[in-house]
Amino acid sequence: MIHPKLFERVLGLANLGLVVLDASQTIVLWNQWMASHSGWSASRVQGNELFDLIPELRGQRLEQAVHTALVNNLPTQLPQASNRTPFALYPAGTWGGERMEQSVSVTPFTEGKERYCLIEVSDVSTTVGRERQLRGQAEALRAQSYVDGLTGIANRRHFDVALDRELRRAHRNGNELSLLLMDIDSFKAYNDHFGHQQGDACLSLVAEAFAGMLQRPADLAARYGGEEFAAVLPDTGPAQAQQHAEAIRARIAALGITHAPAAVRNHVTMSIGVASFDKNRLADAESLLGAADRALYAAKHAGRDCVVVDSAQDAAA
Numbered sequence: 152m153i154h155p156k157l158f159e160r161v162l163g164l165a166n167l168g169l170v171v172l173d174a175s176q177t178i179v180l181w182n183q184w185m186a187s188h189s190g191w192s193a194s195r196v197q198g199n200e201l202f203d204l205i206p207e208l209r210g211q212r213l214e215q216a217v218h219t220a221l222v223n224n225l226p227t228q229l230p231q232a233s234n235r236t237p238f239a240l241y242p243a244g245t246w247g248g249e250r251m252e253q254s255v256s257v258t259p260f261t262e263g264k265e266r267y268c269l270i271e272v273s274d275v276s277t278t279v280g281r282e283r284q285l286r287g288q289a290e291a292l293r294a295q296s297y298v299d300g301l302t303g304i305a306n307r308r309h310f311d312v313a314l315d316r317e318l319r320r321a322h323r324n325g326n327e328l329s330l331l332l333m334d335i336d337s338f339k340a341y342n343d344h345f346g347h348q349q350g351d352a353c354l355s356l357v358a359e360a361f362a363g364m365l366q367r368p369a370d371l372a373a374r375y376g377g378e379e380f381a382a383v384l385p386d387t388g389p390a391q392a393q394q395h396a397e398a399i400r401a402r403i404a405a406l407g408i409t410h411a412p413a414a415v416r417n418h419v420t421m422s423i424g425v426a427s428f429d430k431n432r433l434a435d436a437e438s439l440l441g442a443a444d445r446a447l448y449a450a451k452h453a454g455r456d457c458v459v460v461d462s463a464q465d466a467a468a
């Protein structure tokens with residue numbers, strides 16, 4: 152039989168909050184940990200009904216859990232996501248400021264003929280803080296990443312950096328540089344017919360085939376966004392870029408991926424716009440992308456599944 156004094160000492164030393172309520176939800180025990188983190192001594196709170204003393208707990212999951220314990224004799228571990236700071240608890244001696252993050256469980260028990268419930272509160276601030284930090288770091292890493300998560304080819308960020316770098320080289324050395332912008336035809340219809348998941352699988356197949364068509368180490372195949380892809384082709388003039396684009400278009404068509412009935416072809420196809428660096432007209436990323444985009448739009452307008460070269464370039468050629 153444990154000595155009452157010893158038992159009291161252990162309760163005082165416990166590194167978690169222990170609150171016992173009787174069947175009428177009156178606080179019969181409020182341990183030292185609760186006192187030092189709330190600023191409310193046991194003598195102040197014991198004898199009070201918990202939800203009268205702390206009205207903000209009314210309507211919360213804790214009230215429900217206490218009810219479940221006292222009425223249905225069932226324990227509850229409060230879900231972390233619902234309310235991480237139910238009690239106004241603070242790191243010892245710092246009442247005010249940010250509340251401690253808490254993990255709370257409620258357990259019923261019977262002593263003699265009386266039903267009670269034990270509320271255990273532990274401080275999970277460190278774990279939650281670490282979780283937040285890790286999530287923040289993961290997000291930062293993703294933002295810094297140069298790889299598209301779905302297709303595994305370069306992402307838009309990588310593409311922007313590569314285009315900038317190659318444009319500076321073209322200016323410096325007078326080298327040629329071309330850009331392809333491509334878009335899967337009637338992809339909305341594909342998604343609508345086969346579902347988004349199969350749409351994602353289709354994007355991955357197309358990306359793999361497209362990236363496989365670019366052979367030179369300096370060429371860059373990227374997912375530009377959604378169902379749009381792009382390629383940076385250094386040391387490549389308009390005529391050669393058009394040839395590349397045509398080969399890519401044919402390769403995608405040859406994959407023979409069944410398209411939705413509403414699409415122009417019964418297999419998945421791509422429209423491609425081509426624009427090339429021109430120090431007098433298309434000398435920066437914005438104008439080069441604008442020209443490629445207009446060419447892509449023209450390809451869509453021409454019936455899709457085709458390649459269109461930026462018109463001024465065409466005229467100059």
Ligand SMILES: Nc1nc2c(ncn2[C@@H]2O[C@H](COP(=O)(O)OP(=O)(O)OP(=O)(O)O)[C@@H](O)[C@H]2O)c(=O)[nH]1
Binds near residue numbers: 340377
């Ligand atoms: N499955 C999937 N679909 C995407 C993704 N990104 C964009 N899309 C879909 O791609 C479709 C693009 O549709 P639109 O811009 O209307 O063009 P379209 O149907 O391809 O028609 P055209 O380009 O004119 O031939 C939209 O339905 C988008 O929801 C993605 O990551 N996965």
